[in-house]
Amino acid sequence: MAPNDTLSLIWAGIIALAVFGYVVMDGFDLGLGILFPWFAKGEHRNTAVNTIAPVWDGNETWLVLGGGGLFAAFPLAYAVLMPAVYTPLIAMLLGLVFRGVAFEYRARTTRLWIWDAAFAFGSTMAAFSQGVILGAILQGVKVSGRAYAGGWWDWLSPFSLLTGVSVVVGYALLGACWLIYRTEGGLQDQAFRMAKLAGVATLVAVVAVSLATPFLNHDYFSRWFSAPGLYLGAPVPILVAVCSLLFVRALARRAELQPFLLALAVFLLSFIGLGFSMFPWLVPGEVTIFQAATAENSQVFMLIGVGIMLPIIIAYTAYAYWVFRGKVGHEGYH
DSSP, rough: HHHHHHHHHHHHHHHHHHHHHHHHHHHHHHHHHHHHGGGGGGGGHHHHHHHHTTGGTTTTHHHHHHHHHHHHHHHHHHHHHHHHHHHHHHHHHHHHHHHHHHHHHTTOOOOOHHHHHHHHHHHHHHHHHHHHHEEEHOOOOEEEETTTTTTTTTTTTTHHHHHHHHHHHHHHHHHHHHHHHHOHHHHHHHHHHHHHHHHHHHHHHHHHHHHHHGTTTTHHHHHHHHTTTHHHHHHHHHHHHHHEEEHHHHHHHHHHHHHHHHHHHHHHHHHHHHHHTTEEETTTTTEEHHOOOOOOHHHHHHHHHHHHHHHHHHHHHHHHHHHOOEEEETEOOO
């Protein structure tokens, strides 16, 4: 393997880590917003917001790292994919703006219902848009030469809508499990009930997307149903089934941390399955990791910066979560 190919794989791993880090860190934040209309006004809503108040605005760091890394390390893929998903990407950013502004204003206004609605709407729109972007990339985009050759609405399809809904219910599951871990009393009881419903919906969504994906592309189908991929990929659905059974048992025992960790495990396994389907493509069927990579010198230079900053980001994120650990009430931490 050429040195530049090794660097390309390292950068692909860094971007994958950033994307999954964003899903872990911001997924339950958005999940709380998705579930927000079903919380009782007053104490329950304030408590839910307090669980994420110290950390929510740092979670987009991972989104910036993923998007910036794609632009810097794989500019060809960035140039092809961005025009293909402009509409859902803009919708996602607007959703995050709604969520962020509402989060700040709800603590400083008497018209609370407006900002509660904006918080729920923005969170749901951001989550749905992320799922649509994933589906649009998975189903493939039209490329001519080194540029996007499709239309403005090519991203919209039954499959992209399915992945959009799937991400919404998956984030709702993370949000419910987060509340189980961080709250107590009536809100925690409600979170247990929500986690059961969201858990069933998430499992159905995972199965539906998993069954539909191989039929999008011949490479996907052969990867999963022909040797050696058939044997290499088999542990993924088996482990998803095991995690699902353990999740049900954890809820039945009213465990507090285990449901959240098991929900994250299902997301991780789904992420691994996604990578197994796509590798080595960045633009499915059109552009590989190695074809999209920038020059070797540029990758080395950027890798030095990331090597310095990434440990710092992980350290301050871990420290923030450690400082603000423990159960949360409507008046704060205790």
